[in-house]
Amino acid sequence: MMVRPKVRIQREPFDAAAEARALTAGRTDIGAVVTFTGICRGSDDGRAVAALTLEHYPGMAEAEIERHVAEAEARWALLGVTVVHRHGRLVPGDDIVLVVTASSHRGDAFAAAEFLMDWLKTKAPFWKKEEAGEGTGWVEAKADDDAAATRWAPPGDPAAGGA
Template identity: 50%
Template structure:
Protein backbone atom coordinates (compact mmCIF):
# COMPACT_ATOMS: atom_id res chain seq x y z
CA UNK A 1 0.00 0.00 0.00
CA UNK A 2 1.43 3.35 -1.03
CA UNK A 3 1.40 5.82 1.86
CA UNK A 4 2.09 9.48 2.54
CA UNK A 5 2.82 10.97 5.96
CA UNK A 6 2.90 14.75 6.31
CA UNK A 7 3.33 16.47 9.65
CA UNK A 8 4.02 20.07 10.62
CA UNK A 9 4.94 20.24 14.29
CA UNK A 10 6.85 22.02 17.03
CA UNK A 11 8.12 18.64 18.26
CA UNK A 12 11.43 17.07 17.26
CA UNK A 13 11.46 13.85 15.24
CA UNK A 14 13.53 10.67 15.27
CA UNK A 15 14.77 10.16 11.70
CA UNK A 16 15.90 6.61 12.42
CA UNK A 17 12.50 5.66 13.78
CA UNK A 18 10.76 7.30 10.81
CA UNK A 19 12.97 5.27 8.43
CA UNK A 20 12.14 2.08 10.32
CA UNK A 21 8.41 2.82 10.14
CA UNK A 22 8.53 3.72 6.43
CA UNK A 23 10.48 0.55 5.63
CA UNK A 24 7.90 -1.52 7.50
CA UNK A 25 5.09 0.10 5.46
CA UNK A 26 7.00 -0.45 2.19
CA UNK A 27 8.09 -4.07 1.73
CA UNK A 28 8.40 -3.53 -2.05
CA UNK A 29 10.94 -0.73 -1.57
CA UNK A 30 14.51 -1.52 -2.50
CA UNK A 31 15.71 2.03 -1.84
CA UNK A 32 15.08 4.54 0.92
CA UNK A 33 16.45 8.07 0.53
CA UNK A 34 16.27 10.70 3.24
CA UNK A 35 17.26 14.27 3.87
CA UNK A 36 17.39 16.01 7.25
CA UNK A 37 17.78 19.78 7.32
CA UNK A 38 19.24 21.36 10.47
CA UNK A 39 19.75 24.85 11.86
CA UNK A 40 23.28 25.91 10.90
CA UNK A 41 25.48 28.52 12.58
CA UNK A 42 25.79 30.93 9.66
CA UNK A 43 23.90 32.18 6.62
CA UNK A 44 24.99 34.66 3.97
CA UNK A 45 28.29 35.18 5.81
CA UNK A 46 26.69 36.17 9.12
CA UNK A 47 26.56 34.17 12.33
CA UNK A 48 23.18 32.68 13.24
CA UNK A 49 22.35 31.76 16.83
CA UNK A 50 18.71 30.65 16.46
CA UNK A 51 15.82 30.40 14.05
CA UNK A 52 12.07 30.74 14.19
CA UNK A 53 9.73 29.24 11.60
CA UNK A 54 6.13 30.28 11.04
CA UNK A 55 3.45 28.81 8.78
CA UNK A 56 -0.26 28.84 7.94
CA UNK A 57 -1.83 25.74 9.53
CA UNK A 58 -3.87 23.76 7.04
CA UNK A 59 -2.49 25.63 4.04
CA UNK A 60 1.04 24.39 4.72
CA UNK A 61 0.00 20.74 4.95
CA UNK A 62 -2.03 21.11 1.75
CA UNK A 63 0.95 22.59 -0.09
CA UNK A 64 3.20 19.77 1.13
CA UNK A 65 0.64 17.17 0.00
CA UNK A 66 0.51 18.79 -3.45
CA UNK A 67 4.31 18.66 -3.72
CA UNK A 68 4.30 14.97 -2.78
CA UNK A 69 1.61 14.29 -5.40
CA UNK A 70 3.77 16.01 -8.04
CA UNK A 71 6.62 13.68 -7.06
CA UNK A 72 4.30 10.65 -7.17
CA UNK A 73 3.24 11.64 -10.69
CA UNK A 74 6.90 11.47 -11.81
CA UNK A 75 8.18 8.43 -9.90
CA UNK A 76 6.59 5.18 -8.65
CA UNK A 77 6.96 5.80 -4.92
CA UNK A 78 6.01 3.37 -2.17
CA UNK A 79 6.09 5.71 0.81
CA UNK A 80 6.77 9.41 1.40
CA UNK A 81 7.24 11.11 4.76
CA UNK A 82 7.64 14.86 5.15
CA UNK A 83 7.97 16.27 8.66
CA UNK A 84 8.64 19.99 9.04
CA UNK A 85 9.13 21.76 12.34
CA UNK A 86 7.90 25.22 13.20
CA UNK A 87 8.43 27.49 16.17
CA UNK A 88 11.68 28.43 17.87
CA UNK A 89 14.73 26.32 17.05
CA UNK A 90 18.34 26.49 18.21
CA UNK A 91 21.62 25.62 16.50
CA UNK A 92 21.80 22.00 15.43
CA UNK A 93 18.05 21.39 15.81
CA UNK A 94 16.42 19.36 13.08
CA UNK A 95 14.10 21.37 10.84
CA UNK A 96 12.84 19.02 8.16
CA UNK A 97 12.81 15.33 7.25
CA UNK A 98 12.07 14.17 3.72
CA UNK A 99 11.98 10.41 3.43
CA UNK A 100 11.17 8.52 0.22
CA UNK A 101 10.83 4.77 -0.34
CA UNK A 102 10.84 3.41 -3.89
CA UNK A 103 11.46 0.12 -5.61
CA UNK A 104 14.83 1.42 -6.88
CA UNK A 105 17.40 3.84 -5.43
CA UNK A 106 17.40 6.30 -8.35
CA UNK A 107 13.68 7.02 -7.97
CA UNK A 108 14.11 7.40 -4.21
CA UNK A 109 17.05 9.83 -4.54
CA UNK A 110 15.48 11.90 -7.31
CA UNK A 111 12.07 12.14 -5.64
CA UNK A 112 13.62 13.15 -2.31
CA UNK A 113 15.61 15.91 -3.99
CA UNK A 114 12.58 17.01 -6.03
CA UNK A 115 10.39 17.28 -2.90
CA UNK A 116 13.01 19.35 -1.07
CA UNK A 117 13.57 21.65 -4.06
CA UNK A 118 9.84 22.31 -4.37
CA UNK A 119 9.33 22.60 -0.61
CA UNK A 120 11.94 25.38 -0.40
CA UNK A 121 9.97 27.53 -2.86
CA UNK A 122 6.34 26.42 -2.70
CA UNK A 123 5.55 25.55 0.92
CA UNK A 124 4.29 28.53 2.97
CA UNK A 125 6.94 28.74 5.69
CA UNK A 126 8.53 31.96 6.92
CA UNK A 127 11.97 31.82 8.48
CA UNK A 128 13.46 34.36 10.86
CA UNK A 129 17.10 34.08 11.94
CA UNK A 130 18.68 35.57 15.05
CA UNK A 131 22.05 37.17 14.24
CA UNK A 132 24.47 39.45 16.13
CA UNK A 133 22.91 42.43 14.32
CA UNK A 134 19.37 41.39 15.28
CA UNK A 135 16.56 39.23 13.91
CA UNK A 136 16.01 39.10 10.16
CA UNK A 137 13.48 37.43 7.90
CA UNK A 138 15.07 35.18 5.30
CA UNK A 139 13.90 35.67 1.72
CA UNK A 140 13.77 32.96 -0.91
CA UNK A 141 17.06 32.54 -2.74
CA UNK A 142 17.60 32.61 -6.47
CA UNK A 143 19.41 29.28 -6.09
CA UNK A 144 16.24 27.72 -4.60
CA UNK A 145 14.18 28.91 -7.57
CA UNK A 146 16.85 27.59 -9.96
CA UNK A 147 16.84 24.20 -8.22
CA UNK A 148 13.08 23.97 -8.60
CA UNK A 149 13.20 25.16 -12.23
CA UNK A 150 15.59 22.42 -13.30
CA UNK A 151 12.80 19.87 -12.65
CA UNK A 152 10.52 21.67 -15.08
CA UNK A 153 13.29 22.25 -17.62
CA UNK A 154 13.90 18.59 -18.33
CA UNK A 155 16.46 17.32 -15.81
Protein backbone atom coordinates in the same frame (compact mmCIF):
# COMPACT_ATOMS: atom_id res chain seq x y z
CA MET B 1 1.93 -1.16 -2.72
CA MET B 2 2.06 2.57 -2.07
CA VAL B 3 1.57 3.50 1.57
CA ARG B 4 -0.45 6.64 2.23
CA PRO B 5 2.06 9.50 2.55
CA LYS B 6 2.64 11.02 5.95
CA VAL B 7 2.89 14.80 6.12
CA ARG B 8 3.30 16.46 9.51
CA ILE B 9 4.13 19.92 10.73
CA GLN B 10 5.13 19.97 14.36
CA ARG B 11 7.10 21.82 17.04
CA GLU B 12 8.63 18.68 18.51
CA PRO B 13 11.88 17.09 17.31
CA PHE B 14 11.60 14.05 15.05
CA ASP B 15 13.59 10.82 14.85
CA ALA B 16 14.71 10.31 11.25
CA ALA B 17 15.67 6.67 11.74
CA ALA B 18 12.34 5.84 13.42
CA GLU B 19 10.44 7.54 10.57
CA ALA B 20 12.35 5.50 7.97
CA ARG B 21 11.75 2.28 9.93
CA ALA B 22 8.04 3.05 10.17
CA LEU B 23 7.87 3.57 6.40
CA THR B 24 9.55 0.25 5.63
CA ALA B 25 8.26 -1.99 8.45
CA GLY B 26 7.13 -5.36 7.10
CA ARG B 27 7.81 -4.34 3.49
CA THR B 28 9.80 -6.52 1.09
CA ASP B 29 8.94 -4.54 -2.05
CA ILE B 30 11.13 -1.58 -1.08
CA GLY B 31 14.67 -1.65 -2.45
CA ALA B 32 15.71 1.93 -1.70
CA VAL B 33 15.07 4.50 1.00
CA VAL B 34 16.42 8.03 0.75
CA THR B 35 16.33 10.30 3.77
CA PHE B 36 17.21 13.96 3.89
CA THR B 37 17.36 15.96 7.09
CA GLY B 38 17.73 19.74 6.97
CA ILE B 39 19.48 21.15 10.04
CA CYS B 40 19.57 24.69 11.45
CA ARG B 41 23.05 26.12 10.80
CA GLY B 42 24.97 28.36 13.17
CA SER B 43 26.06 30.63 10.33
CA ASP B 44 24.73 31.80 7.01
CA ASP B 45 26.98 33.43 4.42
CA GLY B 46 29.58 34.05 7.12
CA ARG B 47 27.14 35.64 9.59
CA ALA B 48 26.56 34.02 12.98
CA VAL B 49 22.98 32.80 13.45
CA ALA B 50 21.59 32.43 16.98
CA ALA B 51 18.19 30.99 16.03
CA LEU B 52 15.66 30.57 13.26
CA THR B 53 11.92 30.90 13.86
CA LEU B 54 9.63 29.21 11.35
CA GLU B 55 6.00 30.21 11.00
CA HIS B 56 3.31 28.64 8.82
CA TYR B 57 -0.39 28.82 8.09
CA PRO B 58 -1.86 25.66 9.70
CA GLY B 59 -3.94 23.58 7.31
CA MET B 60 -2.74 25.38 4.20
CA ALA B 61 0.90 24.35 4.66
CA GLU B 62 0.01 20.67 5.08
CA ALA B 63 -2.30 20.76 2.06
CA GLU B 64 0.40 22.34 -0.12
CA ILE B 65 3.00 19.79 0.96
CA GLU B 66 0.52 16.96 0.31
CA ARG B 67 -0.14 18.38 -3.16
CA HIS B 68 3.55 18.27 -4.01
CA VAL B 69 3.95 14.79 -2.53
CA ALA B 70 1.14 13.70 -4.89
CA GLU B 71 3.06 15.27 -7.78
CA ALA B 72 6.18 13.32 -6.77
CA GLU B 73 4.13 10.13 -6.63
CA ALA B 74 2.84 10.82 -10.16
CA ARG B 75 6.36 11.44 -11.52
CA TRP B 76 8.25 8.60 -9.85
CA ALA B 77 7.50 5.00 -8.86
CA LEU B 78 7.34 5.60 -5.12
CA LEU B 79 6.25 3.09 -2.52
CA GLY B 80 6.17 5.51 0.40
CA VAL B 81 6.82 9.13 1.39
CA THR B 82 7.15 10.89 4.73
CA VAL B 83 7.63 14.64 5.15
CA VAL B 84 8.03 16.19 8.60
CA HIS B 85 8.61 19.94 8.92
CA ARG B 86 9.11 21.71 12.22
CA HIS B 87 7.92 25.17 13.19
CA GLY B 88 8.71 27.46 16.08
CA ARG B 89 12.09 28.66 17.34
CA LEU B 90 15.01 26.43 16.40
CA VAL B 91 18.65 26.85 17.36
CA PRO B 92 21.77 25.72 15.50
CA GLY B 93 21.97 21.94 15.45
CA ASP B 94 18.19 21.42 15.62
CA ASP B 95 16.60 19.36 12.84
CA ILE B 96 14.19 21.40 10.71
CA VAL B 97 12.85 19.15 7.97
CA LEU B 98 12.81 15.46 7.06
CA VAL B 99 11.99 13.92 3.70
CA VAL B 100 11.91 10.13 3.38
CA THR B 101 11.18 8.51 0.02
CA ALA B 102 10.94 4.78 -0.68
CA SER B 103 10.88 2.94 -4.00
CA SER B 104 11.95 -0.32 -5.59
CA HIS B 105 15.04 1.34 -7.06
CA ARG B 106 17.29 4.16 -5.88
CA GLY B 107 16.83 6.48 -8.89
CA ASP B 108 13.18 7.18 -8.16
CA ALA B 109 13.80 7.61 -4.43
CA PHE B 110 16.69 10.05 -4.97
CA ALA B 111 14.88 12.10 -7.64
CA ALA B 112 11.68 12.38 -5.60
CA ALA B 113 13.58 13.41 -2.45
CA GLU B 114 15.47 16.11 -4.38
CA PHE B 115 12.26 17.35 -6.01
CA LEU B 116 10.47 17.58 -2.67
CA MET B 117 13.37 19.36 -0.96
CA ASP B 118 13.78 21.85 -3.81
CA TRP B 119 10.06 22.61 -3.57
CA LEU B 120 10.10 22.83 0.25
CA LYS B 121 13.10 25.17 0.14
CA THR B 122 11.59 27.56 -2.42
CA LYS B 123 7.80 27.35 -2.39
CA ALA B 124 6.52 25.82 0.83
CA PRO B 125 4.35 28.25 2.81
CA PHE B 126 6.78 28.84 5.67
CA TRP B 127 8.19 32.16 6.81
CA LYS B 128 11.63 32.21 8.39
CA LYS B 129 12.89 34.82 10.81
CA GLU B 130 16.59 34.76 11.58
CA GLU B 131 18.18 35.96 14.82
CA ALA B 132 21.74 37.07 14.14
CA GLY B 133 24.32 39.33 15.78
CA GLU B 134 23.09 42.36 13.84
CA GLY B 135 19.45 41.79 14.77
CA THR B 136 16.40 39.89 13.62
CA GLY B 137 15.00 39.76 10.11
CA TRP B 138 12.93 37.74 7.70
CA VAL B 139 14.92 35.41 5.42
CA GLU B 140 14.66 36.29 1.74
CA ALA B 141 14.52 33.69 -1.04
CA LYS B 142 17.89 32.82 -2.57
CA ALA B 143 18.43 32.89 -6.33
CA ASP B 144 20.44 29.64 -6.32
CA ASP B 145 17.59 27.81 -4.55
CA ASP B 146 15.11 29.15 -7.12
CA ALA B 147 17.43 28.10 -9.95
CA ALA B 148 17.68 24.57 -8.54
CA ALA B 149 13.89 24.29 -8.39
CA THR B 150 13.40 25.28 -12.05
CA ARG B 151 14.79 21.95 -13.23
CA TRP B 152 11.57 20.27 -12.09
CA ALA B 153 9.23 22.51 -14.10
CA PRO B 154 7.49 20.79 -17.04
CA PRO B 155 9.00 21.44 -20.49
CA GLY B 156 7.63 24.63 -22.04
CA ASP B 157 6.89 26.10 -18.61
CA PRO B 158 8.32 29.64 -18.38
CA ALA B 159 9.67 28.74 -14.91
CA ALA B 160 11.94 26.19 -16.62
CA GLY B 161 13.18 28.69 -19.14
CA GLY B 162 11.09 27.01 -21.84
CA ALA B 163 9.08 28.63 -24.60
